[in-house]
Amino acid sequence: MSGRTPLVAANWKMHKTVGETEDFLDRFIGEIGDLEAVEIVICPPYTSLSAAVERCRRSPIRVAAQNMHEAEQGAYTGEVSAGMLLDIGVQGVVLGHSERRQYFNETDEALARKVAVALERGLEPILCVGESEAERDAGETEAVLRRQIEADLDGVAAEDLARVVIAYEPIWAIGTGRTATPEQAEEAIAFIRSQLAGIDAGAAEAVRILYGGSVKPGNAAELLGREQIDGALVGGASLDPADFLAICEAAKP
Ligand code: 13P
Secondary structure (H helix, E strand, O other): OOOOOOEEEEEOOOOOOHHHHHHHHHHHHHHOOOOOOOEEEEEOOHHHHHHHHHHHOOOOOEEEEOOOEOOOOOOOOOOOEHHHHHHOOOOEEEEOOHHHHHHOOOOHHHHHHHHHHHHHHOOEEEEEEOOOHHHHHOOOHHHHHHHHHHHHOOOOOHHHHHHOEEEEOOHHHOOOOOOOOHHHHHHHHHHHHHHHHOOOHHHHHHOEEEEEOOOOHHHHHHHHOOOOOOEEEEOHHHHOHHHHHHHHHHOOO
């Protein structure tokens, strides 16, 4: 037993209108029953955040955004700040998802600022890291993870580290149906934890490190049963309330 509370997050990416968000949550919240032992976070697109916050108000589910800008306000067309998210009751934010790094030029420098601002403002950051298939094949997985962790957490004070959630998402496993084996996921996560121990050994033991990449009801139990894997960041399978519930159930300690 690690003593860390499992956390399962639904990254809906660019899916679900307001109506679809409400339908999902009405069905999902009606079914969660005795899942107090698992923390659940829903990350809808910006347009559905308010509706999700409203629907989750009397439930233990937290709502997080999928990105934010590091500035408080300013001439940044199309961007949203931490203050704006807090204003509507959002409690967390996914940062550095590989799709944002790949398609929107998200840099480690910007991420370091975003993580710092999220912590300063009291939003729970879910920081995504992970290697590409070419990097894994070249034996560079640990070097990539070390570089991302060092750069993205640059400036995070040791006393704040435990409030960061990290998601290990190997890019080759995202949306491909190709899941990392529990051994591969656990090995990478243990490596990430060893890197965090360089910042603060106690906090490194407390940080939740999730696995993400083609998590489904059929493979969740073997992944989430591993000592080092503290939960999941789920894409495709989180769009269906029954599938997402089954994954949350599999995270029960
Ligand atoms: P899939 O679960 O669809 O592979 O997506 C994983 C992911 O990117 C979660 O952030």
